[in-house]
Amino acid sequence: MLNKSAWRNALYLLPAVLVYAVFLLMPLLASLGISFTDWDGTSMPIFSGISNYMRMFRDPVFWVALGNNALLMLFYTLLPIGVGLLLCSFLYETRNNKERSLLRIFFFLPYIMPMAVLGVVWRWLYNPAFGPIDQLLRAIGLPQMALSWLGDFNWALPAVGLVATWYFFGFCLVLFMAGLQRMDPSLLEAADLDGSSRRQKFMRITLPSLRPELRIALLLTVIASLKAFDLVYVMTQGGPGTSTMVTNLFMYKQGFDLHYFGYASAVAVFSMMIVLLINALIHFAIRERH
């Protein structure tokens, strides 16, 4: 129950609002302000209007980065959700509880590690000289397939993306499992009695009832793909060429390597608007039905 005094309520909110304001709203507003200036981080910022935004729209590397973010969505969102759903329907059928929990734990394990650590591990796995993947390929007589994965213009992005798939599918799986447990089993029983096929049950009953979980999974993985940074930073630094450059890494390099803080802020503000827009679209597309 809310207290009758609005002031007192506001007082209770204050600590949270304060933290939120200091660590989120203020930096956000500051970025917005800085994005309209030329600033090297130490001198006084010089107002430059929308020139940073104009420069960004003309910068081919920025568009390459944005395109790579879109491609990464395949690996951050579509694949993990697809694999998660598939494994989830398989695990749901598994009657042995112990087996099911054990598998669930194994699938979820990558998610508990920081992405940067996964990046370091996978960079080693992909290493053409001493990485186990290429060593295995050579050992089974496929030396022509032992590529330098992260250094290849065609393979670098999928190679980085697959690590994200591996990271997120367990998370999607656990989310969907929880959703299934909330589902009323009598629905499926009734469908069984009516002679529905497995596919029909999945498409007509399971999938629609997972709607809230799907929305959460979509939201979180899409946001993760748009703010992809750590994996790319650790594994390829955006290379070879710009084949794995993403907007956040582009922003980081412009800001912290080159000290073009105004330009970097413009990229950050634009990226944030894209995240907000896509979030709104997802919310709109998968509404809760009452």
Next chain:
Amino acid sequence: MCDSTVRSQYFCSSLRTLFRLVSAGALLGAAMTSAQAVTLNEWDIYNYPQQTEAVDEAIKVFQQQNPGIVIQRSVHSFEDTRIPLKLALTAGDGPQIAQVNQGGGDMGSLVKDKLLWPLDDYAKTYGWTTRFPDSILKRNRWSDNQDFGSGKLYGVASLGEMVGLYYNKALLDKAGVAVPKTLAELEQAMEKLKAQGTPPMMLGLLDGNMGQQLLSTLWEAQIESSDRKKLDDLIYDVGGTFKDDKLVKAANMMKSWNDKGYFFPGFQGIGHDDAATLFQNGQAAFLVSGTWYLGQFKDNKDIHFAAMPVGAGVQHALMVGGTDLAYSITSTAKTKEQQDAAAKFIDYIVSDEMANRWLKVGFLPASASKNAQIPADNPLLAETYQVWVTLNQHDGLGHYVDWATPTMNAELNQNVQQLLAGRQTADQMVTNFDDNYQRYLKTLKH
């Protein structure tokens, strides 16, 4: 603040006592360290254990030799000496002596805001201009019009570094190959090694700057040191063009080495430090890289360092390299006394005595000392130091090409990756470099 409650009265009186004790202590301390004691704060980035020990020892000895001067050292990371240093100096505090990164974004912007003192008078007094070749000092020169590489001197560096040819003697002997002195000999050696199944040249393109350093090295190996003005002007942003025949030739050389399979297999997907480790373990015969790997390689007695093989018709070629961050006197050294003391300290940090201390712990001092003492258990360092001394006798220390513009580092790395993936020609590559360069020159307003 001190009101009448018992608790805060007690608190206030303890505070007062503490204050009195502290001030008495400070007075006593000041009285004990002689009337003219000058205390200087110093920032450096020597955070490796051996480096830190060497500098601590240097400060101790310096203070014994100069009882009137107290150096308070604080060690920083490289990043910490950039924006934080400028912020501290702008606010009017910060160190009186600091290591400052060369280049427009760092030393250039400090000079522009008058946060560093020119050192020309001290350079004359202490003979820095005779002890260091021009090519080294120029990196710390800025004119009053903000021209890089000319005008007043704003710093002197203590350590040097250069990119040269590491080779594995055991692998060369096995293939019956002598240490190459020219690029043509290097190519013949690599052909022979390749035929015998030894990967000739180590490289790692995944991260870092190994690829661009090989390109720059092959370029500068074709430039006679007496004919260096064109390159100097290019790097110090006086002007010029990257559309240079020798650069195109260097790029085509790299491309042909790749086509002939001279590079270590999979080099595109190997990081620079991994490449160095693979070379250290005898996985390839040659590696073109910098003296920063000396410490890592010294345990493999097969590994040696040589001057980069030179291009056709070149006697004393340039070698890519530079110094570490330069020691500068900042604007917070307000009195003449402080500035004199700071200069005295800097002179000690670049002295022969300090050079020997650096050599003892395995680092390459920037000055060419006549009576250098190199530890007997480190022949690799001895060879390298000899190369350094000879190089500087001919004023042959070249440039890291990425100094030319702030965005050139990424431009070089990305283009070398494209070149070796067969996605662009050498001519396209130098055009990209030149576009980047001319664009930057236009933004420089004097």
